[in-house]
Amino acid sequence: MTNDKAFEEPRNSRPVSRNHPQEVTELRSSGRTQRIMMKKCKKCLLPDIVPGADIDASGECSLCRARSPDAQATSAASKYREDLEATLKAARNHPGSEYDCVVPLSGGKDSLYLLHRLKVDYGLRVLAFTCDIDLPPVAWDNIRLALRKLDIDHVVFRPAYGFLTKLFRYLLCNQEARGAVYTVSYVYAPLFEGAAIRLALEKNIPLILAGYSPGQPEPERMLYEFDPALIRSEDWTPPHLVESGEFSADELAAFYNPLKLPENTTFPRYLAPYHAWDYDQDQVICKVTELGLVQRSSHASPIVSNYPINWLMMFSDLKHFGYNPYVPEFSALIREGKASRNYWRLATPVVNFMIRNKIGLGREVRRSMNWLSLAEADLRITLPRGAYDPPLLRRA
Numbered sequence: 001m002t003n004d005k006a007f008e009e010p011r012n013s014r015p016v017s018r019n020h021p022q023e024v025t026e027l028r029s030s031g032r033t034q035r036i037m038m039k040k041c042k043k044c045l046l047p048d049i050v051p052g053a054d055i056d057a058s059g060e061c062s063l064c065r066a067r068s069p070d071a072q073a074t075s076a077a078s079k080y081r082e083d084l085e086a087t088l089k090a091a092r093n094h095p096g097s098e099y100d101c102v103v104p105l106s107g108g109k110d111s112l113y114l115l116h117r118l119k120v121d122y123g124l125r126v127l128a129f130t131c132d133i134d135l136p137p138v139a140w141d142n143i144r145l146a147l148r149k150l151d152i153d154h155v156v157f158r159p160a161y162g163f164l165t166k167l168f169r170y171l172l173c174n175q176e177a178r179g180a181v182y183t184v185s186y187v188y189a190p191l192f193e194g195a196a197i198r199l200a201l202e203k204n205i206p207l208i209l210a211g212y213s214p215g216q217p218e219p220e221r222m223l224y225e226f227d228p229a230l231i232r233s234e235d236w237t238p239p240h241l242v243e244s245g246e247f248s249a250d251e252l253a254a255f256y257n258p259l260k261l262p263e264n265t266t267f268p269r270y271l272a273p274y275h276a277w278d279y280d281q282d283q284v285i286c287k288v289t290e291l292g293l294v295q296r297s298s299h300a301s302p303i304v305s306n307y308p309i310n311w312l313m314m315f316s317d318l319k320h321f322g323y324n325p326y327v328p329e330f331s332a333l334i335r336e337g338k339a340s341r342n343y344w345r346l347a348t349p350v351v352n353f354m355i356r357n358k359i360g361l362g363r364e365v366r367r368s369m370n371w372l373s374l375a376e377a378d379l380r381i382t383l384p385r386g387a388y389d390p391p392l393l394r395r396a
């Protein structure tokens, strides 16, 4: 993908002090690959290449500069906490149902620890639910170990392989403006979130509790709770998939659509407890290791338990945007003291290097390209922002 002749001197030749972290990145624009030195915010590691980062002479980004003790966020969190405590208490031994809550389980540290909190600390009858969309083996090891340890029932839904292959391939060849991670995540997340809602409806379970950490998913989709209007009255079928004419009605029926449900349906609430509780990434890794929900702490790493196809999505975005699309999310956690700056200062450049060169964990890039019969030139942004978003989110 690189063309040596096209390399240019680092765009930013101003000397930068050792305090200011940097990383060499490659950016492809108008058919040329440029190598540029990317400065990063000294506090949260946000790269200057991220739109709006605006790193000043002192080395701080605009988001860190704007940060003051955020009274609004604190009061929102305490409101969420109050609601969550009351909701979990009321859900215990929910009459007319075998279970009190569905917990979507990916095998990542956050969903594993959530199972423990709900079953052990809150005494809820938990039904774990895994939508098997290309989960890595380490995630399955974690799932088996944790479920055995916690003695929790489990349902697995595996969408048809041919459909998933076709869907991923189509999305990567027809990305919306925000790139591959956004496009693919926000089509497949609704796919498994919708499957969890269907399971809750079928078993009359009042609550779905997801292990999303602060910063996940996109705030316009959900913070602490999915907008009930989204669950009750919005077709989740991505509009562009319908317009494309590439997918049959049967295939599109994989997406959740409450408009097809009977009028007297009682809908579950869909909450993300980590948005209400104090969250600390390192602490969750320690806890799941201590509790024996993973074999060793490396199995709780967000890098290792990643969906394998994510490596290809990150590869595509690195090529188009020059920075790792997960970096703004992790920078936000660092800014809020919820993730370790030292860990990500070292890990991000290593991860990006592996992805670009398809080595180490980055070998998954090649595996996914073979799986989906894709060449690098097929990874294209062709659609406007929001092409796959349900209308309710487009209006947001």
Ligand SMILES: [Zn+2]
Residues within 6 Å of the ligand: 041, 042, 043, 044, 045, 046, 060, 061, 062, 063, 064, 065, 335
């Ligand atoms: Zn910053």
